Amino acid sequence: MQTDSTILELRQAVNAVNLELLTKLNERAALVAQIGARQTELSMAHFDPKRESEMLELLVSANAGPFSQGTVKQLFKEIFKASLDLEEKQDKPKLKYSRKAHPENTTVTVVRGDISVTFGGAHKVLIAGPCSIESAEQMDATAAFVKSQGVTLMRGGAYKPRTSPYGFQGLGVAGLEIGSSAARKHGLLFVAEVMDTRDVEIAAQHADMLQVGTRNAQNFALLKAVGQAGKPVLLKRGMSSTIEEWLLTAEYILAEGNDRIVLCERGIRTFEKWTRNTLDLSAVAVAKLETHLPVIVDVTHAAGRTDILTPLAKAALAVGADGVHIEVHPDPATALSDNQQQLDFSAFERFIADMGNVWG
Ligand SMILES: [Mn+2]
Numbered sequence: 001m002q003t004d005s006t007i008l009e010l011r012q013a014v015n016a017v018n019l020e021l022l023t024k025l026n027e028r029a030a031l032v033a034q035i036g037a038r039q040t041e042l043s044m045a046h047f048d049p050k051r052e053s054e055m056l057e058l059l060v061s062a063n064a065g066p067f068s069q070g071t072v073k074q075l076f077k078e079i080f081k082a083s084l085d086l087e088e089k090q091d092k093p094k095l096k097y098s099r100k101a102h103p104e105n106t107t108v109t110v111v112r113g114d115i116s117v118t119f120g121g122a123h124k125v126l127i128a129g130p131c132s133i134e135s136a137e138q139m140d141a142t143a144a145f146v147k148s149q150g151v152t153l154m155r156g157g158a159y160k161p162r163t164s165p166y167g168f169q170g171l172g173v174a175g176l177e178i179g180s181s182a183a184r185k186h187g188l189l190f191v192a193e194v195m196d197t198r199d200v201e202i203a204a205q206h207a208d209m210l211q212v213g214t215r216n217a218q219n220f221a222l223l224k225a226v227g228q229a230g231k232p233v234l235l236k237r238g239m240s241s242t243i244e245e246w247l248l249t250a251e252y253i254l255a256e257g258n259d260r261i262v263l264c265e266r267g268i269r270t271f272e273k274w275t276r277n278t279l280d281l282s283a284v285a286v287a288k289l290e291t292h293l294p295v296i297v298d299v300t301h302a303a304g305r306t307d308i309l310t311p312l313a314k315a316a317l318a319v320g321a322d323g324v325h326i327e328v329h330p331d332p333a334t335a336l337s338d339n340q341q342q343l344d345f346s347a348f349e350r351f352i353a354d355m356g357n358v359w360g
Helices: 005-041 049-062 069-094 136-148 173-185 197-206 220-227 243-255 281-290 299-303 309-318 345-355
Strands: 108-112 115-119 125-129 153-155 189-193 209-212 233-236 261-265 295-298 323-327
Touching: 005 069, 049 069, 108 189, 115 125, 115 189, 125 136, 136 153, 136 173, 136 345, 153 173, 173 189, 173 197, 189 197, 197 209, 197 220, 209 220, 220 243, 233 243, 243 261, 243 281, 261 281, 281 295, 281 309, 295 299, 295 309, 299 309, 299 323, 309 323, 309 345
Parallel strands: 125 153, 125 323, 153 189, 189 209, 209 233, 233 261, 261 295, 295 323
Antiparallel strands: 108 115
C-alpha cells in the first residue's frame, strides 16, 4: 500500500516533534533527579501532592488544545509518576539493605561463649522450638530433644501476640528466664520474640537473638529499639507486607547501626484457606537478589499444618533460603498456642530424617 505524500510529510514532522519531546522529557528528568537528590540529602519525601496539583493547574490553565484538559492531566500525571520512580530509583543504591550498596553476602553469627551459629555462610541453619514457653519442664524436655537432633538455636515465645486478648499472652520475663536457662543447660542458643520497646532490654539480657514477629513488622519504634539492642535480629515479614515494605523494615534496624539481621519469610495473607498463610517463595528469591542479608523460611506459620513441612522446607532451601524455622513441642495437643501446627518429637525426628544432611 502506498502512503499518501501529505501523510508522509506530516509523519516526518511528528518524528521531529517526538525527538524534541524526548530531549525535553530528559531535560525535565535531569532537573527532577537533582531535586530528588537534594530532597534525599534533607530527608524530605519525594512525593509532594500539593506541588503536583499546582503543576497540573498551571498546565490546564495554559492548555490551548486540541488535547482536552483531562488528557493533558493524564499525560502529565504519567510524566510525574515516571519522575517519582526515577527519584526513588536513584535512592535505592543508598539503602543499606541493598545489594547495590553491599554486593557481598552478609553473614550473621549468633554467639554466646563458645556456642555459635552462622546464617548466610556455607551451612543452612535450623531454628526449632515451641511456639510458647509454658513451663520449665516443657523447655527442658524440648531443649534436650532439639539438642539431640543437632539443633543449635532454640526458639520459644515469652511474649505472645495473640489475636484475642483472652488468649495465652506468654509468661513474660519468667518465660525469658525459663527459656534462657534451658538453653544454657543444654548448650543451645536462644531466640525469643519481643513485642514492646519496654521489654527489649530485658529480652536482650536473656536471649541471644531477638525476634520481631509478623504482627510487629511495621512497629517502627520497636524496630529502632531492636536496632539499638546490640543483638542479632530475626526479622519476620509482615503477613500483609510487600517485599519492599519487608526490606524497608530491615532498613530501620540497619539505620540504627545493626546489620546482624536475618530475614524470615513466614507466609502472607491470601484468599487461600487450606494453608494458614501462603508461603511466598518468590519473596525469598527476590530478597536474596535485592539484599545482602541472610533469608530463612518459617515453614510452620506459613503452612499452619504439620503434613507439608518437609516439602516446604526442601523448597525453601532449593530457592536459596539460608535456613528454616520450625516449631516443635513435647505435646502439641496441649500447647497453649499454635497447637494445630507444632510437630511432636517423633514427627520432628522424621522431618530431620527426611531432610537429610542439609544442616550445618
Ligand atoms: Mn507459633
